[in-house]
Amino acid sequence: MPVAYALGAMTLRVLYIGEVVGKSGVYCVKTLLPGLKRERGIDLTIAAVEGATGGFGIGKGHAAYLHKLGVDVLSTGDFAYFKRDIVGHFRHADYLLRPVNYPPSNPGRGWLVTDTEPPLGVVTALGLAGLPRVHLRNPFEQLPRTIQQIKTKTPLVLVDFHATTTAEKATMFAYLDGHVAAVIGSHTRVLSADDRILPGGTAVITHAGRTGSLDSVGGLDPEVETRKMLTQILEQSKEAWQTLELQGVLLELGEDGRALSIERLRMPCPDPPAESHAEQPPDSAPTEAAAATG
Numbered sequence: 001m002p003v004a005y006a007l008g009a010m011t012l013r014v015l016y017i018g019e020v021v022g023k024s025g026v027y028c029v030k031t032l033l034p035g036l037k038r039e040r041g042i043d044l045t046i047a048a049v050e051g052a053t054g055g056f057g058i059g060k061g062h063a064a065y066l067h068k069l070g071v072d073v074l075s076t077g078d079f080a081y082f083k084r085d086i087v088g089h090f091r092h093a094d095y096l097l098r099p100v101n102y103p104p105s106n107p108g109r110g111w112l113v114t115d116t117e118p119p120l121g122v123v124t125a126l127g128l129a130g131l132p133r134v135h136l137r138n139p140f141e142q143l144p145r146t147i148q149q150i151k152t153k154t155p156l157v158l159v160d161f162h163a164t165t166t167a168e169k170a171t172m173f174a175y176l177d178g179h180v181a182a183v184i185g186s187h188t189r190v191l192s193a194d195d196r197i198l199p200g201g202t203a204v205i206t207h208a209g210r211t212g213s214l215d216s217v218g219g220l221d222p223e224v225e226t227r228k229m230l231t232q233i234l235e236q237s238k239e240a241w242q243t244l245e246l247q248g249v250l251l252e253l254g255e256d257g258r259a260l261s262i263e264r265l266r267m268p269c270p271d272p273p274a275e276s277h278a279e280q281p282p283d284s285a286p287t288e289a290a291a292a293t294g
Contacts, residue, residue: 014043019050047211051079071095195262
């Protein structure tokens with residue numbers, strides 16, 4: 001059931017799609033998003049796309065394809081630049097976000113303001129704990145300045161906090177309560193049951209889930225991931241296609257900058273015909289480490 005706060009004069013219905021993992025996740029978006037938009041009256045769609053291409057990062061082809069399918073804002077995290085061809089694409093794709101606490105000279109941008117009515121500022125930030133691949137600015141120090149900048153354009157702000165630990169996310173929730181409309185936790189590829197609205201009017205959820213295979217290891221083939229744990233020998237991960245599902249949250253946000261409701265979503269996706277696997281853009285060329293990463 002949705003968690004309600006209060007009813008405002010003008011509202012924005014936002015769908016946040018939990019991390020899209022592999023081609024099976026992209027297939028779920030293609031299959032379910034059009035009907036979901038119609039049935040739930042969605043004004044804006046945001047998706048975490050950190051693992052859309054092979055489970056690690058996103059390539060230029062999949063970024064453009066997901067946007068064409070109707071995802072208005074694509075959010076990334078610590079694998080933002082993992083695929084070589086996405087680096088240059090960040091300079092041209094105004095719908096694609098990298099974490100705001102990367103160096104400001106990096107390709108891309110960390111926040112945007114949508115052209116919806118009311119407009120929504122969307123910002124993504126990377127946490128500090130458990131992310132050894134990157135060492136970025138402290139998001140607790142960075143976000144207040146960014147939010148202040150966004151609020152010169154709109155009082156309505158959503159933060160995608162891409163972090164590993166529940167404790168760090170809970171701390172960010174408390175820190176930003178009353179200052180933004182929503183803080184959505186991403187990165188861990190599970191859907192938590194703690195969606196709620198805090199006393200200051202900020203909607204939060206610790207983990208917004210994943211879109212793709214449910215019977216998998218984070219959307220990846222269990223046999224390969226288990227073998228890597230047993231042998232400690234790195235090998236390329238494989239996408240999984242068993243028990244497909246779209247996960248995420250549906251938010252209703254008021255023009256005063258407060259959340260009205262937040263609702264968890266879990267939508268089963270029908271199995272695809274075998275030939276549909278080839279309908280998507282090809283995977284990007286991997287980075288030097290991609291073939292052995294998992």
